[in-house]
Amino acid sequence: MTISDTTVKPQSQSRGSLLLMLSRYGTFLAFLALIVFNIIVTPNFLSWQTLNVNLTQVATIVIVATGMTLVIATGGIDLSVGSLMAISGAVAPMIFMGTLFPINSPALAVALAFTIPILIAMGLGWFNGFLVTRFAIQPIVATLVLFIAGRGIAQVITNGNLQVFKNDIFQFIAMGRVAGIPTQVALMLVIAALAFCLIRFTVIGRQIIAVGGNEKAARLTGIPVRHVKTVVYVISGGLAGLAGLIVVARNSASDANLVGMGMELDAIAAVAVGGSLLTGGRANIIGTLLGALVIQLVRYTLLANGVPDAAALIVKAALIIIAVFIQQRADKS
Template sequence: MSDTNVAAETKQTARELMIPKFSFRKHGGLVALLIILAFNIAVTPNFLQMQTLFVNISQVATIAIVAVGMSLVIATGGIDLSVGAVMAVAGALAPIIFQSSLGVEYPVAGLVLSVLIPVLVAALCGLFNGTLVCVLKVQPIIATLILFISGRGIAMVMTNGQLQTFNMPSFSLLGTGKLLGFPFQGWLALGIAAVVAWIVGKTLFGRYLLAIGGNEKSAHLAGAPVRKVKIAAYVICGSLSGIAGLIVVAINSASDAARIGNLMELDAIAAAVVGGAVLSGGRAPIFGAVLGAMIIQLVKYTLLANGVADEVALIAKSMIIVAAVYIQQSRKE
């Protein structure tokens, strides 16, 4: 009897010894975030200041919002390269609306419409992507490449390729306002993540989404409306990109179609993957994507704050993706 106890105990210790390795796989993102934070506290000047926190929150919010949408698309086994371009479309559209004669005459209606219409257009972009993928069976990477290229072009045409500056404090609140002392878009990102996480975890749509990503044929035979669910994932991703585009414009009080959301697709995919999404589908860790976005933002910030050149920062970002994919591979086994 005592012998078995000893054996059990040894087993217990052995298991405890294995915990760090095991949990690194599962909570690698969290560990990485803590390491980067610790590094910054030690090295980066003035890191522990409210100002730094606010800057990072306002920057990370857009990545997080888009990454949440991207997670849904990736969960279906797809990918959306057009998110950055869709941000540009939405971002270019908003000032045009509230600066139009109608917007000037009825400022409240103009403000509301300048939020609603761009998000609606972004949703339509998602619908376009989803239709190409699900109805015309175009591969997601190609289907979304179309808007990736043409979307930014459309945004440039709408603004004549010029920087549009504006003075519209009520709209700029979206990017500069504060709620309970923290940047508004930080709350917005958290709220969106919470709602989407609830959708994924608790609703019919979420269950179908994961089932379709996990095994589309099985899901179809079990009655899942495969096409609708997949298209919806692209539409949600498009809409969230639209919201992110508005935030970027609001932060700058200017819209520059050439720059809004530039390279956002890479950040969003990286955030989702770092957060635990699997490119073959079937998983949608929403808060993981938020965590991934935080890591990517912090790495960017760290490099910038320590005077590392932009080009080098890009290389660093790609290293994160490589590391994330590596961890993902080992997770599969």
């Protein structure tokens, strides 16, 4: 062994250790850095109003990104989530306002307005999984079908009209509070916790990771690969449907042209920044939550300090590139 060999090896090992540390804790460090920066620079950052605004803005992204994390963990992708939000958000008001069919009981109407749209979204998620598993269509192509057609379906359902409403019971999902916590934030935390437990402590959670890590090996060990893939698309669809309900309830209106627009990109960005491998085999739910918070805080920081919102899109793209670069280099080291 030469002197140059002994010199290069420790350097490469230290570089690999640094990249590994960044891949594991980089999102959390970025989150802390943003908080410290805003405490120093941004006025009233520590106010309850600021906390409330940021958490309510990020809640739907985390809910959708949680489902996206499970899909990506299997080696897939789901581009249809924004369109499924639009469908869910279009159907719900039509139910409790009696546009689809008359319902005499207001309580029953609201219950159905919560249930039916989510079931529809789950059914469309199953359709995505069916295309992926039965016809071996690449996930990006299979979900592109509903990405395009789904919003068209929502527009057809509503005839392209804006649905304006006021229903305190239905809107509790976005405007209410549970133990002082905004309902949508409480839902976000519960869903993230359930997904975390699913991945860490259940058989299907381990199967999801196995399928994404090596699908062929997973199939040879007896894992029902088709079933696992279908399940994650159904979950992703259901969570997108729930997010659609929250958005229209928060806005007191349903616009099929705008609900869920760009959500698929925000969800994928949260997953990437959060440290989950976009090639599958890893599902970091806590990372996804932190990734969504980092993206939201970047946007808030720029706006609060007079930077145009368009700049946040550039920063978001840079964050994705950096996150993916660190993941790739850490895996190679």
